Amino acid sequence: MTRRASLSSALIGTGMFFLLWQIGAWLVHRPILPPPLEVLPIFANLMAGELGLHFAASAGRVLAAVAIAVVTAVPAGLALGQLPLLNRIFAPLIAILYPIPKIVLLPVIYVLMGITDVSKIFLIALIIFFQIMVVVRDEAVNLHPELILSVRSLGAGRRALFRYVYFPASLPAVLTALRISIGTAVAVLFIAEQSLTNYGLGYYIVVETYQVLLYPQMYAGILGMSLLGVLLYFGVYTLEQRINRHLHDNGKP
Numbered sequence: 446m447t448r449r450a451s452l453s454s455a456l457i458g459t460g461m462f463f464l465l466w467q468i469g470a471w472l473v474h475r476p477i478l479p480p481p482l483e484v485l486p487i488f489a490n491l492m493a494g495e496l497g498l499h500f501a502a503s504a505g506r507v508l509a510a511v512a513i514a515v516v517t518a519v520p521a522g523l524a525l526g527q528l529p530l531l532n533r534i535f536a537p538l539i540a541i542l543y544p545i546p547k548i549v550l551l552p553v554i555y556v557l558m559g560i561t562d563v564s565k566i567f568l569i570a571l572i573i574f575f576q577i578m579v580v581v582r583d584e585a586v587n588l589h590p591e592l593i594l595s596v597r598s599l600g601a602g603r604r605a606l607f608r609y610v611y612f613p614a615s616l617p618a619v620l621t622a623l624r625i626s627i628g629t630a631v632a633v634l635f636i637a638e639q640s641l642t643n644y645g646l647g648y649y650i651v652v653e654t655y656q657v658l659l660y661p662q663m664y665a666g667i668l669g670m671s672l673l674g675v676l677l678y679f680g681v682y683t684l685e686q687r688i689n690r691h692l693h694d695n696g697k698p
Contacts, residue, residue: 511569511630522615579622
């Protein structure tokens with residue numbers, strides 16, 4: 446999909462979203478669902494002030510979690526994919542841990558790590574870690590043996606294989622897994638920020654607006670969290686498209 450087509454699709458989708466919102470506001474016709482034309486000016490004003498601070502706090506937590514997850518999950522997945530014995534040892538444990546919804550571990554993480562930004566970042570990173578690690582492992586395992594043998598015949602060791610074969614081959618899959626997991630990460634962030642913190646979009650939506658019935662401001666906060674998810678999604682998508690084009694132009698391993 447070209448950049449212009451992606452932009453057109455995003456604009457059309459945004460227009461459809463606000464149209465459906467407006468229709469819903471007409472049908473409900475109550476203060477609990479204000480129309481978008483009432484919320485958007487409030488959103489614009491708040492993003493320049495209080496809501497902008499909450500947005501920055503949430504964005505910082507998600508970006509830190511993504512960075513930690515990628516830095517740890519990629520080497521772990523490549524190691525499992527390159528070392529069959531290691532994969533056989535840990536595969537049963539991963540099969541049990543992977544489907545567990547990590548959000549249920551939030552109280553345990555709070556008890557062990559305290560109710561801080563570190564615990565919130567750790568929970569989000571944990572969710573993304575498993576999704577990326579499993580994808581990278583499967584990509585590394587499924588590489589064509591002929592490709593690996595041909596590179597080894599040139600004298601490449603394990604480190605060279607990691608750098609020039611496994612990592613480039615798994616990078617598109619890493620970005621795809623990361624893009625898919627963005628929605629989950631933002632949803633978990635919303636839950637983690639609802640209490641015991643002073644800044645974050647989840648805190649703003651639930652504590653500062655919903656609980657005191659400030660519905661237009663609440664929807665402004667929801668727009669802020671939606672914007673965060675959209676920016677992260679399309680940021681990763683753009684990077685994924687550029688890397689895929691680069692690999693295609695230079696011959697994907």
